[in-house]
Amino acid sequence: MKFNGIIFDLDGVICSTDEYHYLAWKALAEELGIRDFNREDNMKQRGVSRMESLKVVLAKSDRVYTPEQKLELAERKNGMYKKMLNNMSPKDLDDDVLSTLTSLRKMGLKLAIGSSSKNTPAILKQIGLGDFFDAVADGNCITKSKPDPEVFLKAAQMIGLPPQDCLVVEDAYSGIDAGKSGGFTTAGIGTARDYEHTDIRLDKFSDLLKI
Ligand code: BG6
Ligand code: MG
Secondary structure, three states: OOOOEEEEOOEOOOEOHHHHHHHHHHHHHHHOOOOOOOHHHHHHHOOOOHHHHHHHHHOOOOOOOOHHHHHHHHHHHHHHHHHHHHOOOHHHOOHHHHHHHHHHHHOOOEEEEEOOOOOHHHHHHHOOOOOOOOEEEOOOOOOOOOOOOHHHHHHHHHOOOOHHHEEEEEOOHHHHHHHHHOOOEEEEOHHHOOOOOOOEEOOOHHHHHHO
16 A cells, blocks of 8 residues: 555445435425436535535526525435434444455554535444544535545645545545545545546455555
8 A cells, every 4th residue: 555544535435325315305306396306416416515415406496595595405404314314323334344444544544534524423423433533524624515625635634644645535526526636646436436537446445455
């Protein structure tokens, strides 16, 4: 491994909360009478902030919403999403992810989270990783979400390493773009595996041990 640190995206990389995001946005869309919100729309929501994600839903509506109404809608979706998160437990942490994280830690690497989600601390706690990472940069401490590199630069700063010394692991196009523009090498898993800007393609999480 030629890196001294790894910065992981959370939703869709460490755990499958990306699916819950989709289900909660889909439920909100249905409430608003938007019937054709689909997985392709959801792809555009990956990695971007809650309010940016709402824009993707409302792009399919003819109605015009005030800023206050938009806040209420985002809050409503988050309420449904948080109910789904409440059912999560350490059992929702994949064995392949847990054993790989443990091995990487034993190899002496600094491990951090770089996520746009404001629910990051709650999710990490639910899956039993509340105290695992050396640093957590998330939606609560940034002003610009991916594809801006802010969250990854913050994570790198928190673990005391320059971007060239860190690998960013992402499932979203916006996350790969954020990593690249911050000067990081990127590894893509899931949706981002075959993205043209991805540097290293992962079939599964434990492929990180082969780098
Ligand atoms: C990212 C997800 O991790 O977090 C996005 O990929 C989501 O889809 C964003 O919009 C913000 O999440 P939250 O939990 O703050 O609403
Ligand atoms: Mg993600």
